[in-house]
Each structure stands twice: as C-alpha cells, then as structure tokens.
Amino acid sequence: EEEVVEKIDYVFKVVVVGDSAVGKTQILSRFAKNEFCFDSKSTIGVEFQTRTVTIQGKLIKAQIWDTAGQERYRAITSAYYRGALGAMLVYDITKRQSFDHVARWVEDLRAHADSSIVIMLIGNKADLTDSRAVPTEDAVEFAEEQGLFFSETSALNGDNVESAFIRLLEEVHGMMV
Numbered sequence: 001e002e003e004v005v006e007k008i009d010y011v012f013k014v015v016v017v018g019d020s021a022v023g024k025t026q027i028l029s030r031f032a033k034n035e036f037c038f039d040s041k042s043t044i045g046v047e048f049q050t051r052t053v054t055i056q057g058k059l060i061k062a063q064i065w066d067t068a069g070q071e072r073y074r075a076i077t078s079a080y081y082r083g084a085l086g087a088m089l090v091y092d093i094t095k096r097q098s099f100d101h102v103a104r105w106v107e108d109l110r111a112h113a114d115s116s117i118v119i120m121l122i123g124n125k126a127d128l129t130d131s132r133a134v135p136t137e138d139a140v141e142f143a144e145e146q147g148l149f150f151s152e153t154s155a156l157n158g159d160n161v162e163s164a165f166i167r168l169l170e171e172v173h174g175m176m177v
C-alpha cells in the first residue's frame with residue numbers, strides 16, 4: 001500500500017457569499033468536483049470543500065466555504081469570515097435584486113473579514129442569456145469602483161468557473177510573496 005504525501009505550501013480559506021439561489025453551492029461543486037447537481041437541496045450548516053492546485057510552482061490547498069443557507073437569515077457568523085483570504089461574491093445575472101445587494105455583501109466582508117481579503121465578483125448563470133437582467137457593464141463599473149475582480153460564470157456549463165477561482169487564488173498567492 002502506497003501513501004501519497006503531498007507537500008502543501010499554503011492553505012487558503014476562501015468564502016463564497018451572495019444572496020440565496022444565485023448558485024453558490026453549484027459554483028463550489030463545479031470547482032471542487034467538476035459536478036453540477038440538478039436536484040440539489042439546500043442544507044443548513046457551514047460546509048467547506050477543498051481542491052489542491054499548483055500556482056507558480058506552489059501547491060495550494062483551497063479550502064472553500066459554503067454558507068449552506070445561513071444567508072437566508074442574514075445570520076452569517078463571524079467564524080465564517082474568520083481567516084478568509086479570498087471571497088467569491090456571487091449574484092445571478094437574471095436577478096437584478098441579487099446584484100443590488102452586492103454592495104451590502106462587500107460591506108459585510110470588509111467588516112468581518114481581513115481588510116486585505118481579495119474579492120472576486122461573480123455574475124453567475126451566464127448561460128441564461130435570454131433572461132439577463134444585469135448588464136455586464138454595470139458589474140464592471142461596480143467592480144472597478146470597489147477594487148474587486150470580476151467574472152461572469154456558468155456553474156451549469158462550467159464556463160469561467162475554473163479561471164475565476166484560479167485568478168482569485170493567484171491574487172491571494174501574490175500577496176504572500
């Protein structure tokens with residue numbers, strides 16, 4: 001029996017935030033397991049998944065936390081944010097309200113997480129082009145104002161999910177060196 005010992009250089013905690021039903025859980029399973037679950041049910045209780053990637057020759061374990069429904073009660077605890085180096089702030093491009101709430105999520109992050117946290121704004125469900133309610137330019141403008149990175153993704157078909165996470169992890173890693 002062989003044991004594979006990976007030498008992890010860094011463990012980065014990343015939190016996923018945003019309104020309910022924007023696709024946070026699906027984005028996470030797409031990145032961590034390359035899966036999309038059509039009959040997923042929200043469960044309560046904080047969960048995280050991990051995936052190890054190589055960035056600039058370093059083995060980085062991303063420990064990515066899912067709110068698992070806490071956001072519905074505006075009851076995200078400070079423990080959720082504690083130690084997070086990166087955040088995926090997700091809205092749904094077909095739900096204007098989820099984008100209007102993004103500023104509030106940025107405030108929450110800035111209040112409870114480390115001040116140097118790297119935030120990636122994510123417009124998810126980009127596959128639903130016919131129902132788009134948030135123009136890309138609005139999000140680009142907001143991201144520039146707030147100093148956030150930005151990408152539109154589809155957890156359903158996988159578009160840009162990998163590249164968005166990798167970009168976030170690269171930026172976090174860039175702050176380490």
Ligand code: GDP
Nearest residue numbers: 019020021022023024025026124125154155156
């Ligand atoms: P959460 O509450 O933010 O974690 O959202 P979920 O991950 O549970 O997703 C909410 C709903 O949106 C589910 O019915 C998903 O199947 C659907 N969904 C998530 N991501 C996408 C996507 O990229 N495209 C489409 N069309 N549906 C998505």
